[in-house]
Amino acid sequence: MDYGLNKEQLALQDSFRKFCEKEIKPNADLLDKADPAKVPGILKKNLKKLAEIGYTGLFHDEKYGGTGKDLITQSIAQEELAKVCAATYLSVGASVGLCGIPIGIFGTEEQKKKYLPGLITTDLVGCFGLTEPEAGSDAISISTTAVKKGNNWVLNGTKTFITNGPIADVAVVMAKTDPTGGKGRNVSSFIVEKGTKGFSTGKPMDKMGYRGSPTSELIFQECEIPAANLLGKENEGFMQAMKTLEYGRIGMAMVCLGVSMACMDESIKYAKERVQFGRPISKFQMVSFKIADMKLLTDVARLLIYRAAWLKDTNDPAAATAASIAKLVASETSTQISSMAVQVHGGYGYMKEYLVERLYRDAKLGEIGEGTSEIQRVLIARDVLAKY
Ligand SMILES: Cc1cc2nc3c(=O)[nH]c(=O)nc-3n(C[C@H](O)[C@H](O)[C@H](O)COP(=O)(O)OP(=O)(O)OC[C@H]3O[C@@H](n4cnc5c(N)ncnc54)[C@H](O)[C@@H]3O)c2cc1C
Known part of the structure; x- marks a missing residue:
C-alpha cells in the first residue's frame, strides 16, 4: 500500500493550488454576496478559467477534449477548488460530473461528441434532474x-433543487417510461436542451449557503424531445442515476473536505493572532484541541475519500458503500468543523465579514445533497447486513 502522491500528482496539486488562490478565491465572497441576477456572470467566468487550466477535462476522455485522469488525481485538484470556493465547485461538478459523467458512460458516440466537448470547454453548462417536490x-x-x-418522447413533470437549473444549456433528466414496470425498472434518462418547447426553469432559489451556485426547478410541460435523446437503454435510468451518484458522493465528500480545510486554515490563523488574557488564544488547550480535532477529522475524511476513489477506479464492487461512507464522514465532520471554526472566532465568526460565517452555511449542504446522511446510513447498513 502506498499513501504517497506521485510526482505528477504533486505537481498538479501545487500548480492547481496556486491557480485557485489567485484566480478563484478572490471571487468567492463576491459570488456569495452577489445579487442573484449577477451570479451567473461571475460564475461563468470562473468556469471558463477552470476549463482553461484543464480542471474540467480531468473527468473526461481525451477523445472528447479531456485528459481522463484517475479519480485520486481528480480528487487532489477538487480539494484545492473546494477549499477556495465551494459554490463554484458545486456548479462545475453538476455540469461536467452529474451531467457529463452519465453521458460519458451511457451515451451513444453521437451524444458524447455532441455534448462532452462543450461541457469541458464550459461553452455548455449542464445539470442533473432527479429530485422532485414529492420524491x-x-x-x-x-x-x-x-x-x-x-419518433419522439413527451415529458411532463417538475424537478426541484436542481444545481445549475437557471443557467443550464443541457439537462440529464430521469422520467418514468413504463407505468407497469416494477420500481427502479420503469425509469429512463433523457438529455433535454435549453430552448426545447415545453421546457422551462423556475426562479433561482434563495438558499442558506452555496449562494454562488444557482438552483431552480426544471419544468416539463408537453416537452417533446427526439428519440435520439434517450440516454442509454430504456428503463435503465434509475440504475444510471445510482451509478452517477457514486461519483457524485465522492465529489460531495471532497467539497465537504475542502470546506473543512478552509475552516482549519482560518482557525489556525485566527487563533495565533487573537490575544486574550495576555496571550494568543491558540495557547489555551480548549482552543488548540479544536485545531487538533480539525486535523484528525480532515485526515480521516481524506483517507476515506481516496479509498472510495481508488475502489471506483479499480471497478471494485465495494466502491458504492465506500463512497457512501466517505460522503457521510466528510459531510458530518465538515458541519462539526465549521461549527468549531465559528467558535474559535468567537463573536467575529458570527459576522458576515469573516470567512468562517460562509463556510458554516456552506457546510450543511453536505449532509443533504447527493443523498442525506440518513440515506447513506440506510445504504451502508443494507450492504453490511447483507454480507455478514
Ligand atoms: C442546494 C441543493 C442542490 C441540489 N442539487 C440537486 C441536483 O443537482 N439534482 C438533483 O436531482 N437533486 C439535487 N438536490 C436534491 C437533494 O438530492 C435532495 O434534497 C436530497 O436527496 C433530500 O431529498 P428531500 O430534500 O426531498 O428530503 P426528504 O427526502 O423529504 O427528507 C427529509 C428528511 O427525512 C429523512 N428521511 C427520508 N427518508 C428516510 C428514510 N428512509 N430513513 C431515514 N430518514 C429518512 C431525510 O434523511 C431527511 O432528514 C439538491 C438539494 C439542495 C439543497
Missing part, C-alpha cells in the same frame, strides 16, 4: 413521465 430521498418514486409519441 427526494425516495427517488425511485419520481412521477415525471416520458411517453413515446411517434
Whole structure:
C-alpha cells in the first residue's frame, strides 16, 4: 500500500493550488454576496478559467477534449477548488460530473461528441434532474413521465433543487417510461436542451449557503424531445442515476473536505493572532484541541475519500458503500468543523465579514445533497447486513 502522491500528482496539486488562490478565491465572497441576477456572470467566468487550466477535462476522455485522469488525481485538484470556493465547485461538478459523467458512460458516440466537448470547454453548462417536490430521498418514486409519441418522447413533470437549473444549456433528466414496470425498472434518462418547447426553469432559489451556485426547478410541460435523446437503454435510468451518484458522493465528500480545510486554515490563523488574557488564544488547550480535532477529522475524511476513489477506479464492487461512507464522514465532520471554526472566532465568526460565517452555511449542504446522511446510513447498513 502506498499513501504517497506521485510526482505528477504533486505537481498538479501545487500548480492547481496556486491557480485557485489567485484566480478563484478572490471571487468567492463576491459570488456569495452577489445579487442573484449577477451570479451567473461571475460564475461563468470562473468556469471558463477552470476549463482553461484543464480542471474540467480531468473527468473526461481525451477523445472528447479531456485528459481522463484517475479519480485520486481528480480528487487532489477538487480539494484545492473546494477549499477556495465551494459554490463554484458545486456548479462545475453538476455540469461536467452529474451531467457529463452519465453521458460519458451511457451515451451513444453521437451524444458524447455532441455534448462532452462543450461541457469541458464550459461553452455548455449542464445539470442533473432527479429530485422532485414529492420524491427526494425516495427517488425511485419520481412521477415525471416520458411517453413515446411517434419518433419522439413527451415529458411532463417538475424537478426541484436542481444545481445549475437557471443557467443550464443541457439537462440529464430521469422520467418514468413504463407505468407497469416494477420500481427502479420503469425509469429512463433523457438529455433535454435549453430552448426545447415545453421546457422551462423556475426562479433561482434563495438558499442558506452555496449562494454562488444557482438552483431552480426544471419544468416539463408537453416537452417533446427526439428519440435520439434517450440516454442509454430504456428503463435503465434509475440504475444510471445510482451509478452517477457514486461519483457524485465522492465529489460531495471532497467539497465537504475542502470546506473543512478552509475552516482549519482560518482557525489556525485566527487563533495565533487573537490575544486574550495576555496571550494568543491558540495557547489555551480548549482552543488548540479544536485545531487538533480539525486535523484528525480532515485526515480521516481524506483517507476515506481516496479509498472510495481508488475502489471506483479499480471497478471494485465495494466502491458504492465506500463512497457512501466517505460522503457521510466528510459531510458530518465538515458541519462539526465549521461549527468549531465559528467558535474559535468567537463573536467575529458570527459576522458576515469573516470567512468562517460562509463556510458554516456552506457546510450543511453536505449532509443533504447527493443523498442525506440518513440515506447513506440506510445504504451502508443494507450492504453490511447483507454480507455478514
Ligand atoms: C442546494 C441543493 C442542490 C441540489 N442539487 C440537486 C441536483 O443537482 N439534482 C438533483 O436531482 N437533486 C439535487 N438536490 C436534491 C437533494 O438530492 C435532495 O434534497 C436530497 O436527496 C433530500 O431529498 P428531500 O430534500 O426531498 O428530503 P426528504 O427526502 O423529504 O427528507 C427529509 C428528511 O427525512 C429523512 N428521511 C427520508 N427518508 C428516510 C428514510 N428512509 N430513513 C431515514 N430518514 C429518512 C431525510 O434523511 C431527511 O432528514 C439538491 C438539494 C439542495 C439543497
